[in-house]
Amino acid sequence: MAVEEAAAPSLAESDAIGARRRTDAFAQGDTPRTNVPAQEAGAQAERAPRAWRMAGALLPVVFLCVVEVLVRARVLPDNLVPAPSEIAQALWQLGGETLLKHIVQSTARVAAGFACGALLAVVVGAGMGLSRRLDALLDPSFQALRAIPSLAWVPVLLLWMGIDEAPKITLVAIGAFFPVHLSVLSGVRNVDRKLVELGAVYQLSSWRLFVRILLPAALPHVFTGLRTGLAVSWMFVVAAELIAATRGLGYLLSDGRETGRPDIVFGAIILLGLLGKLTDSAMKALEAHVLAWRDTSVEGART
Amino acid sequence: MIAASSISAARDPQPPRPPLVDIDIRRKHYGDRPILDSLRLTLAPGEIVALLGPSGCGKSTLLRIAAGLDRDYAGTVAYNGEVQRGPSPLAGVIFQEPRLLPWLRVAENVCFPQRARGDALARARSLLDEVGLRAEDGGLWPKHLSGGMAQRVAIARGLFTQPQLLLLDEPFSAVDAMTRMRLQDLLLAIVDAHRTAALVVTHDIDEALHLADRIVLLEPAGGARARPASRIIEVGGARPRRREDTARSAWRRILLEGLETHVQTSQTKA
Secondary structure (H helix, E strand, O other): OHHHHHHOOOHHHHHHHHHHHHHHHOOOOOOOOOOOOHHHHHHOOOOOOHHHHHHHHHHHHHHHHHHHHHHHOOOOOOOOOOOHHHHHHHHHHHOHHHHHHHHHHHHHHHHHHHHHHHHHHHHHHHHHHHOHHHHHHHHHHHHHHHOOOHHHHHHHHHHHHOOOHHHHHHHHHHHHHHHHHHHHHHHHHOOOHHHHHHHHHOOOOHHHHHHHHHHHHHHHHHHHHHHHHHHHHHHHHHHHHHHOOOOOHHHHHHHHHHOOOHHHHHHHHHHHHHHHHHHHHHHHHHHHHHOOOOOOOOOOOOO | OHHHHHHHHHHOOOOOOOOOEEEEEEEEEEOOEEEEEEEEEEEOOOOEEEEEOOOOOOHHHHHHHHOOOOOOOEEEEEEOOEEOOOOOOOEEEEOOOOOOOOOOOHHHHHHOOOOOOHHHHHHHHHHHHHOOOOHHHHHOOHHHOOHHHHHHHHHHHHHHOOOOEEEEEOOOOOOOHHHHHHHHHHHHHHHHHHOOEEEEEEOOHHHHHHHOOEEEEEOOOOOOOOOOOEEEEEOOOOOOOOOOOOHHHHHHHHHHHHHHHHHHHHHHHO
16 A cells, blocks of 8 residues: 555656656647646546545444444344344454355355356447447447346246356346446447547557557556446346355355344345455556556556 | 659659559539538658648548548549549648557657567667657656657657658647647658658648648638639749748638638528
8 A cells, every 4th residue: 555655656746756757758849738638637537545445444333333233232133133243253263264265255256247247248238339220239238238137037037947047147247237238338439530530540450549549549448338238247147146056155144044043144235345346446457457558547657 | 662662663664653642533522511522632752831721611521531531432542643532641640639548658659550670679779769758758668758748649659650651630729839849840840851741631821831842722612613623822932941031921822712602601691
């Protein structure tokens, strides 16, 4: 965190440094771009001070401590809200190996389903983004499919695919598909016409135009969709595991409910929250790395 | 490129060599609005022609037609005597804004669409050097460049394919006055060094006077005189011309008068 802080000083500071560097880089001539236009500055994600970001990370911990105190003081009934210490104990009693088994199982399902759904979404979204005809043909169907709630798929998938891994991964893939599909579609659509024209100047084939210009230009949109898709994947994996599973955090959740163990239910919920946050952070880091060229966010590590 | 012209000369041994580019537009309109009408413009190798005119007169459209980016017109564009539909590999295009791809580093932008490797990278580096940038600048993202630097990169990219003709659409209109003068001189140096011809669209009389061997004054089509739509004014004296040359004021006056008649006709129309 300290490294990150050093690499990315506050907005005003980084811009001043940038301007200084540009001046150095071009002492011989052109006036460097010193002042960022107001609109652009507004688009830049302003970084909150470090203390506040630390506080943000600590807030859930503080919340759990407060709950602990309230339960111990019998302000909250412990049959409805188990004390965080009890939750931790319950998870501990399950054993690291069992816990890891559930976590790995759910994560594997999310990974497989998200990968399949997102990949398919990129292909279909790109196709519809490039071809107005394909878009006109498929768009109404996809809109209708998107409107179907996740749980409605469960009986159908169980009927078609049995209770094996296939229906669960498929459900996650369905969940991941739509946000990614939508973002790829709008990303490809909104590529600056002037950049597409550059492709025409160089007489790029359709495929090369897509790979060299349309796809990279759409990437900022696509990443937004990927992050939404990942979050939805966690939702859908629980939906899948609630119904028919013998492993996974969704199973842990439903098992805790059936056996009257709210501490295990809350434990599973907390683990789901943690895993969702961790995978999103990983995706965010990947985004920052891949989109280092973007002019909107605070400058990356590159100097 | 030299080989290409000598091949066409061998195939067609008659002495009258076709011009480098021959733009012959019979008609171009957007909807019902005529833009260009009966216009013919030829460029010889190494020649710089400026297209001057008020905004809306169709000068950018003419350039886009020459670049093969606009094919919706009646007429022909021929490079070295061969009719060209669509962009020609003989022409490099430099737009008003740099149009660098933000996800490619500067050197990668210069060799686009080739990958910045081996010979391509070496060529990109030498072109960057030629347009006044340092080798290290090749590793920057476009977002780190000033407007003038970015336009230099765009010029380097335009030169990468070794074009015989550079098509420039108001290339320096978005940079400050000092930078503009530097870039104008850079362009002149590059055109001389690479022996390319250049067609420069501009609305800046001084820029036209500074750069061009010939200035084509474009009048909006459908004005008081329906046609011809253009006047061609020859600028005397060999390049490089000095900015403080006194003969310039005479040329400037002629061009201003030419432009003013346009303004009057378009105002009476409105």
